[in-house]
Amino acid sequence: LKKLKGNWIIEPYKWTMLGYRMKHKLYEKKSKFQKIEVYETLKNGNIMLLDGCFMLTEKEEFVYHEMIAHVPLFSHPKPERVLVIGGGDGGTVREVLKHKVVKQVDFVEIDEEVIKASKKYFRGLTSWMRDKNEKRVNVISTDGCKFIKKKKNYYDVVLIDSTDPVDIGMVLFTKEFYENVRRALRKNGIVVAQTEEPFFSGHMIKFIQKRIRHAFGRKNTHLYLAAIPTYPSGTWSFTFASRGITPLTIRNMNS
């Protein structure tokens, strides 16, 4: 390593590494589930880490949150009931709420401490929590994997804004879970999950796709990518699966 000016926060990822210049640590807590850290970076706003992995920076988070939410919500003809699993930072729910057609959002995050930290340090992502006129969201602090088992034929869109498929995140990548997601969707239902990056973890994408295809069928399962500088390789993948609707047919935003 060269000598570097200033302080840096880095994420080693396999045989690669990403880093940001930082000003100082704002927060650190070991919750029941994971280690939560927040730093102020020099130019990218605050950054959150869970178990040492970069989750989001204030400057760049819009790409991930817009891409996980709007692709399925604009693909569905009438997305009224939405379930968000994970995404305790609040950004995915913020994007979902931009769709006026949405009547109910169940926001299931296992770790309340992530929500608390986000309320304080990521105010742009959690502004909807402070909006007294926003009554569409139920914040539910429980295990999304157990929660979804009880729901049948209920949601129009399910968004799986999980951490990586290790430790607590792993249950959100099992065959059983995807089967339960499919059962929780009603007619025309769509699920989108974050599914890792293609350059260093292509095998993971294949592995996850295989499981999702098993539940939804090959012709109902699609992959799409987004450019996200916060994550390893700078390219991230999402898997779109549905009970029949394809994202390749675009609905007019004004319809």
Added chain:
Amino acid sequence: LKKLKGNWIIEPYKWTMLGYRMKHKLYEKKSKFQKIEVYETLKNGNIMLLDGCFMLTEKEEFVYHEMIAHVPLFSHPKPERVLVIGGGDGGTVREVLKHKVVKQVDFVEIDEEVIKASKKYFRGLTSWMRDKNEKRVNVISTDGCKFIKKKKNYYDVVLIDSTDPVDIGMVLFTKEFYENVRRALRKNGIVVAQTEEPFFSGHMIKFIQKRIRHAFGRKNTHLYLAAIPTYPSGTWSFTFASRGITPLTIRNMNS
């Protein structure tokens, strides 16, 4: 910085950083123009640095080289004469040569030492230099900026595979240079230049675009992106400018 296992080669870029695990240094030389370094990485093959900036890894270089070469070459109806400025690693010329319609490639690299190092440490990029049946390329070791001034109405495609717009790379980003490129192109001529990344250097893209538009006109200037994990932010931009042809009209590969 956390304690990291193993050795790393890193590139600090503004307030961000990229890194690869490395095995060892293979080569270092201060040429007349720049510092050239080659390392063997743990999983991405060899990596070349010029003045401390990552230029390419063997595993990932295909994206950059395919994207700089094939977009203009497939957009042009009959690209017979091609000029490559920079790109001493040989990768851009390798891709150009895949087009059988190409009759002549002038490969103008100011720094012979980069070509020498590439011949030794990046054999996949320089294989065409060892191919005795490949007689289409003229390797010319001179200043591309001066070279192009003498050419009028000659090339079908010009590829500007430059380093960043600092130090020796800067002359390849001036108004005068772009004017000279335009004059060097014949009817239907196309130029593509690498033009930095959009997340942390958006202002640079605007600045460069403005200059290229000045020479080619707004409606003849287009921007396109590619996902390249080797470079800051993981997303890189290319500018396509032409004497009338647009990349939005795709030519059939078999035509």
